[in-house]
Amino acid sequence: MISFQNVTKRYGTTLAVDDVSFEIPAGEVCVLLGPSGCGKTTLMRMVNRLIPKSSGSILVEGADIDALDPVQLRRRIGYVIQQIGLFPNMTVEDNIRVVPDLLGWSRERGRDRARELMGLMALDPGLLARYPAELSGGQQQRVGVARALAADPPVLLMDEPFGAIDPVNRAAIQEEFLHLQRTLRKTVIFVSHDIDEALLLGSRIAVMRAGRLVQCDTPDVLLSRPADPFVAAFIGEDRVLRRLRLIPVADALQGEPGDRDIPSLGPDQDMASATALLEGSGREEAVVVGHDGRALGLLRLEAVPDRGEGVVRDHMEPLLDAVRPDDDLRTAASSLLMRGTDAVPCIDGSGRLAGYVTSRGIAGALGRRPRRSVPMAAE
Amino acid sequence: MTVLAYAAANIDLILRLAGEHILLVLVALGAAIATGVPLGIALSARPRLAAGVIGVLSVLTTVPSIALFGLLLPVLALIGQGIGPLPAIIAVFIYAQLPIVRNTVTAIAGVDGSLRDAARGMGMTRRERLRRVELPLALPVILAGVRTALVTNIGVMTIATYVGAGGLGVLISRGISQSDPRQLVTGAVAVSLLAVLADLGVLALQRRLERRAPSPAAAAG
Numbered sequence: 001m002i003s004f005q006n007v008t009k010r011y012g013t014t015l016a017v018d019d020v021s022f023e024i025p026a027g028e029v030c031v032l033l034g035p036s037g038c039g040k041t042t043l044m045r046m047v048n049r050l051i052p053k054s055s056g057s058i059l060v061e062g063a064d065i066d067a068l069d070p071v072q073l074r075r076r077i078g079y080v081i082q083q084i085g086l087f088p089n090m091t092v093e094d095n096i097r098v099v100p101d102l103l104g105w106s107r108e109r110g111r112d113r114a115r116e117l118m119g120l121m122a123l124d125p126g127l128l129a130r131y132p133a134e135l136s137g138g139q140q141q142r143v144g145v146a147r148a149l150a151a152d153p154p155v156l157l158m159d160e161p162f163g164a165i166d167p168v169n170r171a172a173i174q175e176e177f178l179h180l181q182r183t184l185r186k187t188v189i190f191v192s193h194d195i196d197e198a199l200l201l202g203s204r205i206a207v208m209r210a211g212r213l214v215q216c217d218t219p220d221v222l223l224s225r226p227a228d229p230f231v232a233a234f235i236g237e238d239r240v241l242r243r244l245r246l247i248p249v250a251d252a253l254q255g256e257p258g259d260r261d262i263p264s265l266g267p268d269q270d271m272a273s274a275t276a277l278l279e280g281s282g283r284e285e286a287v288v289v290g291h292d293g294r295a296l297g298l299l300r301l302e303a304v305p306d307r308g309e310g311v312v313r314d315h316m317e318p319l320l321d322a323v324r325p326d327d328d329l330r331t332a333a334s335s336l337l338m339r340g341t342d343a344v345p346c347i348d349g350s351g352r353l354a355g356y357v358t359s360r361g362i363a364g365a366l367g368r369r370p371r372r373s374v375p376m377a378a379e
Numbered sequence: 380m381t382v383l384a385y386a387a388a389n390i391d392l393i394l395r396l397a398g399e400h401i402l403l404v405l406v407a408l409g410a411a412i413a414t415g416v417p418l419g420i421a422l423s424a425r426p427r428l429a430a431g432v433i434g435v436l437s438v439l440t441t442v443p444s445i446a447l448f449g450l451l452l453p454v455l456a457l458i459g460q461g462i463g464p465l466p467a468i469i470a471v472f473i474y475a476q477l478p479i480v481r482n483t484v485t486a487i488a489g490v491d492g493s494l495r496d497a498a499r500g501m502g503m504t505r506r507e508r509l510r511r512v513e514l515p516l517a518l519p520v521i522l523a524g525v526r527t528a529l530v531t532n533i534g535v536m537t538i539a540t541y542v543g544a545g546g547l548g549v550l551i552s553r554g555i556s557q558s559d560p561r562q563l564v565t566g567a568v569a570v571s572l573l574a575v576l577a578d579l580g581v582l583a584l585q586r587r588l589e590r591r592a593p594s595p596a597a598a599a600g
Contacts, residue, residue, distance in 0.1 A: 050500055074502030085497025089515040098511075099501055147501075157500075 001026045007056035016042045018211035027185035031202035039211040040191050048077045078148030078156040082163045086132035093128040099151040117146035138169035156188045220246050220370040250325035252365035253355035264289045267313040287345045287353050288316045295353045322347040332357040385561035400546035407468040411475035419483025429484045436477040444470050444538045467539035475528035482524025486517030526581040533574040
């Protein structure tokens with residue numbers, strides 16, 4: 001846990017950080033977000049005492065940082081910077097082992113840890129003997145993250161770590177970081193000026209402006225209830241679309257099997273009753289569900305020319321573009337638009353029909369109270 | 380031909396004088412490295428003071444060695460060392476300061492600020508930062524300064540003969556006073572050879588260090 005209490009940084013008469021108080025619970029990623037010069041990097045660098053505070057106090061894991069020796073404090077806090085800062089005179093392995101060596105780990109332990117981290121960061125262990133200059137930018141920053149994690153610190157400080165990486169690599173490394181964080185559960189302060197990155201990685205987002213903390217909330221609350229016009233403008237006019245990414249399909253499902261609004265059909269049902277049922281409900285299509293509840297296919301009225309011959313099984317089509325309950329609503333919305341229908345079927349992991357996503361269902365999910373829980377804890 | 384015949388006949392003398400010469404230069408340079416590198420490190424964080432000190436060292440370098448001997452003579456005479464190896468070593472020690480201090484300051488101050496930031500942020504002390512990051516990265520440039528000091532001062536050390544410190548300058552001064560071009564040329568060629576060999580030796584060391592730790596610029600090029 002990291003706790004800021006009335007933290008202020010003054011340079012002469014200007015206030016770089018102005019009376020900031022908030023807490024980051026253990027295991028959460030807090031993104032400090034704001035335009036350049038808002039004080040977010042200064043606030044982060046006060047945590048490991050690279051910048052001295054003017055007043056206030058900061059607690060890391062319950063301990064006041066002023067009571068600790070700065071060097072000892074820093075060895076317990078992982079540090080990743082945008083310029084990566086790998087030491088060019090050391091091999092990748094020696095770079096990763098910097099903090100373990102400073103802490104006096106044995107050679108074997110340090111070496112094993114370096115190998116383990118290469119695996120964790122999806123890097124070829126053969127790179128351990130190389131020098132940083134021989135690696136690509138993306139590989140270098142993966143090593144940078146591995147180096148910060150080497151001594152398994154409970155807290156990580158990351159200063160725009162993926163800002164200098166090309167967009168394709170950045171997306172990949174962001175996904176890897178998310179994946180890693182789900183198992184490692186570090187307490188992370190992540191400085192960014194990129195709203196999309198903040199929404200993707202942050203379990204909470206602290207928006208700063210001119211040294212002040214304007215709002216600190218979960219991504220969902222931030223998007224649905226921005227604290228003031230500045231936050232609203234910073235996160236963008238399209239914040240409803242951004243919110244779609246944060247809500248899983250499961251929260252917007254309608255029409256489980258048997259629901260009269262959105263019917264499902266049996267494979268042995270005769271076509272006459274099936275078409276009647278569909279026309280009666282004003283639908284153009286329905287999922288065909290077997291006795292065990294598994295989805296077998298899709299019946300589209302449009303695809304049945306003379307509407308009446310035989311049973312449903314003879315006319316159904318394979319179910320190609322269904323969504324899954326853990327997809328986000330953005331995927332469902334785009335599927336809805338692509339299909340040009342009013343509902344997208346949702347099939348769960350065991351192949352059963354879980355329900356349908358409709359535009360009404362999406363609107364309902366967006367209208368519900370924003371989620372204050374940590375999205376990553378849902379995994 | 381007469382020069383070669385002279386050199387062949389006096390090879391023992393030449394080797395003995397060359398040995399003295401090398402010893403004098405190494406002692407002076409060793410002392411200069413032992414003081415110049417720490418001084419440069421201390422100055423690297425204080426750019427204004429560094430500029431002042433380098434200015435003073437530049438002025439000192441322009442004092443001719445003969446004049447320096449004259450200045451040192453009364454001082455060193457107090458401890459009975461007015462003539463002999465000590466004034467020669469002190470002169471070369473002073474001349475070697477400028478390239479060594481200047482290159483050390485430039486090299487340490489030139490280490491990428493983000494590397495220093497990363498090193499501090501990971502919990503390295505000032506000393507650990509120097510030993511693990513700044514000095515290894517600065518070493519090729521510091522070594523270039525040592526190389527300059529070594530090559531120029533092998534030449535300067537020929538003057539040691541005038542304070543009775545020996546070295547290859549003995550052949551040159553004798554050649555002049557005895558109007559014997561064989562000794563003069565032998566001494567001059569021996570000094571040049573020594574300087575070229577020393578230059579190549581340190582250059583090889585410098586190259587090896589650079590290869591072991593490729594700088595980003597070297598790898599990109």
